[in-house]
Amino acid sequence: MESQKVTVILNPGSGLRKQTDGSLRVAAAFQEAGMHAAIHEVAGGDLAGLVARAARDGSSAVVAAGGDGTVNAVAAALVTARTDTPLGVLPLGTLNHFAKDAGIPLDLESAVKTVAGGETRRVDVAEVNGRYFVNNSSIGLYPRVVRGRESEQRLGRSKLFALAWAVLAALRQFPRASVRLIAEDGKVIRGRTPLVFVGNNPYEMRGLELGSRKSLDTGKLAVYVLHHEGARSLLRMGLEAIVGRLREGADFDFFLADGIRIDLRREQVDVATDGEVTRLATPLIYRVHPGALRVIAPRRPPS
Numbered sequence: 001m002e003s004q005k006v007t008v009i010l011n012p013g014s015g016l017r018k019q020t021d022g023s024l025r026v027a028a029a030f031q032e033a034g035m036h037a038a039i040h041e042v043a044g045g046d047l048a049g050l051v052a053r054a055a056r057d058g059s060s061a062v063v064a065a066g067g068d069g070t071v072n073a074v075a076a077a078l079v080t081a082r083t084d085t086p087l088g089v090l091p092l093g094t095l096n097h098f099a100k101d102a103g104i105p106l107d108l109e110s111a112v113k114t115v116a117g118g119e120t121r122r123v124d125v126a127e128v129n130g131r132y133f134v135n136n137s138s139i140g141l142y143p144r145v146v147r148g149r150e151s152e153q154r155l156g157r158s159k160l161f162a163l164a165w166a167v168l169a170a171l172r173q174f175p176r177a178s179v180r181l182i183a184e185d186g187k188v189i190r191g192r193t194p195l196v197f198v199g200n201n202p203y204e205m206r207g208l209e210l211g212s213r214k215s216l217d218t219g220k221l222a223v224y225v226l227h228h229e230g231a232r233s234l235l236r237m238g239l240e241a242i243v244g245r246l247r248e249g250a251d252f253d254f255f256l257a258d259g260i261r262i263d264l265r266r267e268q269v270d271v272a273t274d275g276e277v278t279r280l281a282t283p284l285i286y287r288v289h290p291g292a293l294r295v296i297a298p299r300r301p302p303s
Helices: 020-030 043-056 068-080 099-101 108-117 142-156 159-173 231-242
Strands: 005-010 036-041 062-066 087-091 119-126 131-133 136-140 177-183 188-193 193-200 221-224 250-259 261-262 270-272 278-282 285-296
Touching: 005 020, 005 043, 005 068, 020 036, 020 108, 020 131, 043 068, 043 136, 062 068, 068 087, 068 119, 068 285, 087 099, 087 278, 108 285, 131 159, 131 188, 131 270, 136 142, 136 177, 142 159, 142 270, 142 278, 177 193, 177 250, 177 285, 188 221, 221 261, 221 285
Parallel strands: 005 036, 005 062, 062 087, 087 285
Antiparallel strands: 119 131, 119 285, 136 193, 136 270, 177 188, 177 261, 193 221, 221 250, 261 285, 270 278
């Protein structure tokens, strides 16, 4: 990398931050890798100005240190700033979907070494009504679960208990929405569904790699619309997906698109983007921005 300075955005709620020496560990790891890290403990909503200054001041990378929500916030700020400054990732969250799909190591020291000596690749960024996301977006059951979990946690429940309670409540209510999806190529899907899932690139829907992506640069949205037989049917579909027997067409509709419009019979709807839920006005307009983000990933072996 041309410069030895990086700007690190450390999520104040990450597991590492809760350690008394969390920031010191990050700084020491970068120093060991021959780089100087300017570390900022910043909430997601305060990032735009900081990321823009980091790009202007010559940082080699802006590094998201946290989970998928932190990665989403920093990536969105970089795209909004219209800068070519690359994104680095220190995966300190629970699931770390983006880091796994990008091949970034999950332990801190190896992730720092990737920022210091990896290669820069261009990946796609998706958008819904002006909100960027790097993993996926959805309406229906999943946003309901997130809202329920947050409500239970505000009552002092543990994260695991809150999640379990929210899942059970969502399955019991099993919300369905009447939707009309219109793809840019003219494809139309109408019906009632418990879940519309829009991936930034296609997701594996069967077997041991369920929920992962083989590529982050196909330039396509992957749209999945679940059929609405009921909660028991949804549980059956989950088991079938794990054993590789999920049936496209019978259990869900799937297509790839450059962009889609989702019409609903309501003026606003809860929409999840990379695990964060926002209430957005309808219709929902999804589009993909091919290669809009530069990401530092491990070097690929010579072909």
